[in-house]
Amino acid sequence: MTDTHVQSDPSTEPRQTVRSVSQQISAIVLTEGPPRGWWAGFLVSFLLVMLLLVSVGWLFAKGVGIWGINQPVGWGFAIVNFVWWIGIGHAGTLISAILLLFRQEWRTSINRFAEAMTLFAVACAGLFPLLHMGRPQFFFWFIPYPSTTGMWPQFRSPLIWDFFAVGTYATVSLMFWYVGLIPDLATLRDRSRTGRGRIIYGFLAMGWRGSARHWKRYQSAYLLLAGLATPLVISVHTIVSYDFAISILPGWHATVFPPYFVAGAIYSGFAMVLTLSIPLRAVYRLQNFVTDRHLDNMAKVMLASGLVVAYGYLMEHFLAWYGGHQLEEFMLLNRMFGPYAWSYWALIGCNILIPQLLWFKSVRARPLPLFFIAIVINIGMWLERYVIVVTSLHRDFLPSSWGMYEPTFWDWSTYLGTIGLFAALLFLFIRLLPMISIFEMRELVHEHEHSGGASAEAGTS
C-alpha cells in the first residue's frame, strides 16, 4: 500500500489534516456567506430560468410551431440540445464511477460536483424530448402500464429505448450522488450551528453514524453502483446514437455512431467539468483541493477523447467514399460545401484543430487557456450535433422535398434558458451541499498521513 502512495503524486496539499479538510469544505456551506460572485452568477442564471419559463409557457400555449422546425427538418434544436446536454452529463458518471473502479484517487476532489453536473445536465436534457412532443401532457404514454386503450409502447422503437435509457440514467445518477452524500450530510448535521440546519441535514443524513459495519456495506454498495453505472453510461449514449443510427437516413445510418457518440459525450463532459471547476476553484480558493494536476489530467482525458472523436469523423468520411453510395457521398459533400458549410468548418476548428494545443504542457498548466479551450470544445460539441441533425435532414432523397432550417427566437431562448437552469441548480448546490466529498478527502488525507509519517500532523492549527 505504501509503495503506490509514495509513487503517486499526492492529489492534495500535504499540510491538510482530517480536521482541516472537514472544516474547510463544510465551512463553505455552513458559516461563510456566499461570495459576491455567487450572487452575480445566481442572479444571471435565475433570470435565464425565468426566460425558460416564459419560453415553455409560450410553447405550451402555441405549440411547437413557435420553433423553427419544419418539413424536412423536424428535429432541430430540441434534439441537438438533448444530445448535447446528455453528453455533458456523461463525464460526471465517468469521473465518479469509472475512475473509482480504476482507483484513480485524484478523482476524489472533483467527483461530487461532476456528479451534480451530471444530474442537472440530465434534467436539462430530459426537458427537450418532453417539450418536443407537441402534447407533453401525454408523456406518460411512454411508460408501459395497463391502460384502458389496451395499447402498449412499441419496444422495437429506439425512442422507447431512449426513454428507458435516460430514465434509468437519471435515477441511477441521483442514487449514486445521494449515497455519496450521506456521510457528508451527517458531517453537516453534526457541525451545523443552527437548529434548522441540524434538522434538515439530519433528516437527509438518515441517522448515519459511520459505524464500521455500515461503512463496510456502504463501500460494497458504492463499488457495486460504480460497477453498474459504468456499463450504463456507455449504454445511454449508445442508445441515444441509435435514435439516429437505426434510421435509414444518410448521415445517420452508420455503425460508427455508438462508439463515436460515447467518445463525444466524454469529450464534451470533461470540457464542461473544466469550464465549471476553473472559475469555482478560483472563487472559493480551492486550489489546494482541485490542484493543477487535476486540470492537467482532465485536459489529457479531453485530448484523448477528442482524438477518438476525430477518428469518428474520419471514418464517416472514409465510409462515405469507400461505400461508394451516391446518397452518402452527396450528404458529405453537402455537409462540407453546402449551405451549412459554416457549421461544419466551425465544428472541425472547435473540435479538432484548436484542442490540439492540449499537447503542450504549458497550455495544460495554465488555467486561463485551458478554460478557453474547454469553452471552444463545448461549442464544438454543440455544433457537432447541429451538423448531424440539420445537414442530414435538410436535403434527403428527393430534391423536391429539400428545405432549410432557421432557429427562431424561441429556439434560442429555450436553449439559453436550460443553460440558466443548469447554472442556477449548480449555484444552489454549491451553496447548500458540500461540493467536494468530505469523507473521501478525509480518507485520502489519512492515507497520505499514514504513508508520509506523523510529520503531517505538525501543520494542524
Add this chain to the structure above:
Amino acid sequence: MKTTQPTAGLLAEFGDTDALIAAARRLHAEGYRQFECYTPFPVEGLAEAMEFRRTRMPLVVLCGALLGLVVGYGLQYWTTVIEYPLNIGGRPLHSWPSFVPVTFELTILTAALFAVLGMLGLNGLPRPHHPLFHIREFSRASSDAYFLWVKSEDPQFHEQTTREALRKLQAQEVWDVPSEP
C-alpha cells in the same frame, strides 16, 4: 454524565485508527461480540478486526439484477407477443434483438435500486434516534474522532471491568451511553 438508570453500554474515544483497530481486535479476542466502532471515513482493516468480513450486499444486488432481467424481458415479450401483437413489416413478433436495450436498462435500474435500498436496509437506516446521539462529543465521529461502543447487551459486559479494559486499551475518554427511553 453519571446516571443511575441502566446504561446502554460504554462509549470510548481513541486517538487514532491504529489504536481503534487494536482495541477492536483485543475486545473481540476477549470474547466481546456486541460492540461497534465509529469512524469519520472507512478505515481499512477495522471491520476485519471485528471479524465482520462478508456483507450480503453482492447477493442483494445480484437478486435485483436478475429480477430486472426477467421482468424486463418478460414485460416486452408479453406485451409484444401476447397482449398487443403488431405486425411491423412482417418481422417476427418475438424480435428479441430489439428487446435487448430495455432489458439491459431495467437490469441496471433494479440492481442499483437494490444496492441502495439494500445498503440502507441492512444498515438499519433511516434511523433518526439513536442512544449515541445523546452524547454530545459523539458529533465529532463525523469529523475527526474515532469511537468504540460496547453495548450492555453483551454477555461479557460489566460496567467496571469493561471500563477498565477500555482504559487499558488506550481509550482517551469513556462515557456512559444512556439507554433510549
